[in-house]
Amino acid sequence: MAETTNAVQEPQDQPKQYPILWWTTWFGQTLEEGRIINNCGLPYSCKFTLDRNLYDESKIIIAHAPSFQFDFPHLDDVKSGRKALLLNTLEAPQEFQINSQWTDIFTHMWSYSFGTADFVESYFAAGRGRGTFLESVLAKPMYTIQEKNAFRKDLAPIAWIVSNCVARNGRHHYVEQLLKYIKVDIYGKCMTNMAWPEHPDGRAFEAREVVGRYKFYLSIENNNCDDYVTEKIQRPYSVGVVPILDGPKDYSRFLATNHSSIRLDDFATSKQLAHRILELDKDDAAYMKYLDYKESTTPIESLLNPRLLETYDLPQGTWGPDGDGARCGICKMAHDMAEGTYQFNSSKVIGADTTCEFTKWASISQEDEIIKRETELYWWIVALVVLAALTGVISIIVCYKSRRARRSLQVLKNNLTPSGWREKKLGNDSTRMEDYQLLTSQNED
Structure with a gap:
């Protein structure tokens, strides 16, 4: 009989895990x-912690900008390159971020900014499929144009859902001006003129259901900073509504097509914007051109904005500019620092944030006065041009009549002079004789 033994199986080695310390809470x-970061395709994982007892083990220290209380970790560890101090925010810059006295303390940035962040997390998920930005962009309209026209009997052409009543860029001032020329249905906490709708069974509408009934939606960010684009653009995209945009100067990486939205900056005044919206409201064919990409059967590679696809249409397994991608990049950096393979530049700092245009709409309330002055200036210019033209015409007439008068006087003088004497006087001057004969013939006419 064969002898059997119970072999003891050795436990497999677990992937190594690297701690990453959050120095602050998140709001x-x-x-x-x-939080475990193990979906990056890496042979190791990372774990976020708020336990400062793990400070020595952690190579990366993260501070959330809006929650930061200026209680710094050991800065000697940062200056020596033993640790990286990373500033995280998805909000527009805090006051201290505009001052290099504070930002020069941080070595890395985790934010929405494609231009300045080491780890980019935009407000939208990359890739294709459920929950991604491209899914929202390509989503079919919630209602047809005929249904939207029917809704117009009770609703304005434009909707706005707003909760921040003191936006730093003063966007509410712009909307106040816009309301003078066109109706806007406003929901939320500020400037509200519409009650939040409910279904017959008492259930409150979802935000997308509110927006979907309208033709246009005010996608106005609360700050004007490079790459600061939030759910305010995804909301109308997802239900087939045309967004009216205001935010960064360059929206190219967020636009479905070059004719899928309307920009506030394309109009000198809110009155001009209102006039354009009212035109489109009455012209179904012109309006639907803003949404034609949603009805096209053309492959998205040749349909959508190339910059959008370059940013968000990434192969599966690629770290995109979203929450997962940023955390994967941070985890890799934690591993590389711990294993001594990260090339750390001890002089690297994130610097002050200079990407924002603050208080953009603070003076929009003076728009009426500006328009009045521009109109007055226009009519003054018109009056001056007309006056100059009249002066020119009068001068020509006066000159012409003066010339005729001089000629007539010369003829009269010549007629009073004896002909023999005249001929004798002019006989040796052929040019003057020709002039005399010409004047005489004109006088006879």
Whole structure:
């Protein structure tokens, strides 16, 4: 009988895990505590923690900008390159971020900014499929143009959902001006003129259901900073509504096509914008051109904006400019620092944020006065041009009549002079004789 033994199987080695320390909470919440980063295709994982007892083990220290209380970790560890101090925010810059005295303390940036962040997390998920930005862009309209026209009996052409009542760029001032020329249905917490709708069974509408009934939606960011584009553009895209945009100067990486939205900056005044919206409201064919990409059967590679596809249409497994992609990049950096393979530049700092245009609409309330002055200036210019033209015409007439008068006087003088004497006087001057004969013939006419 063969002898059998019970072999003891050795446990497989677990992938190594690297701690990453959050120095602050996230708006007072501990959402990042215990988060495991293991979906990056890496042979190791990372774990976020708020436990400062793990400071020595952690190579990366993260501070959330809106929650930062200026209680710094050991800065000697940062200056020596033993640790990286990373500033995280998806909000527009805090006051201290505009001052290099503070930002020069941080070595890396995790934010929405494609231009300045080391780890980019935009407000939208990359790739294709459920929950991605491209899914929202390509989503079919919630209602047909005929249904939207029917809704117009009770609704304005434009909707706006707003909760931040003191936006730093003063966007509410612009909307106040716009309301003088066109109706806007406003929901939320500020400037509200519409009650939040409910279904017959008492259920409140979802935000997308509110927006979907309109032709246009005000996608106005609360700050004007490079790459700061939030759900305000995804909301109308997802239900087939044309967004009216205001945010960064360059929207190219977020636009479905070059004719899928309307920009506030394309109009000198809110009155001009209102006039254009009212035109489109009455012209179904012109309006639907803004949404034709949603009805096309053309492959998205040749249909959508190339910059959008370059940013968000990434192969599966690629780290995109979203939450997962940023965390994967941070995890790799934690591994490389711990294993001594990261090339750390101890002089690297994120610097002050100079990408924003603050208080953009603060003076929009003076728009009426500006328009009045521009109109007055226009009519003054017209009056001056007309006056100059009249002066020129009068001068020509006076000159012409003066010339005729001089000729007539010369003829009269010549007629009073004896002919023999005249001929004798002019006989040796052929040019003057010709002039005399010409004047005489004109006088006879």
